[in-house]
Amino acid sequence: xxxxxxxxVGGLICALVQILxxxxxxxxxxxxxxxxxxxxxxxxxxxxxxxxxxxxxxASVPLLGFGNVLWxx
Numbered sequence: 313x314x315x316x317x318x319x320x321v322g323g324l325i326c327a328l329v330q331i332l333x334x335x336x337x338x339x340x341x342x343x344x345x346x347x348x349x350x351x352x353x354x355x356x357x358x359x360x361x362x363x364x365x366x367x368x369x370x371a372s373v374p375l376l377g378f379g380n381v382l383w384x385x
Contacts (some may be wrong), residue, residue: 314368324369344375351379 329343338346352362360380364371371377 317366318368318370320352320370321367325370325374325376333363347375348382351376352382353379355380 329347332338332343333340351360354363354376360371360376364377364380
């Protein structure tokens with residue numbers, strides 16, 4: 313079940329980013345900054361850790377995980 317959760321959560325994050333890229337005029341660099349900042353905010357609000365336990369690598373591999381690591385330092 314861990315693999316399934318990682319697959320659909322990671323896929324959902326990627327699909328949302330793809331929709332954001334196609335429907336807005338945001339450049340990919342700005343979207344990456346948005347993902348890193350949102351990961352840092354989720355970490356600061358103590359929401360990211362339970363999300364990481366549920367999704368595993370589906371949540372830690374995208375840029376959200378990098379933002380959470382930056383917040384911890």
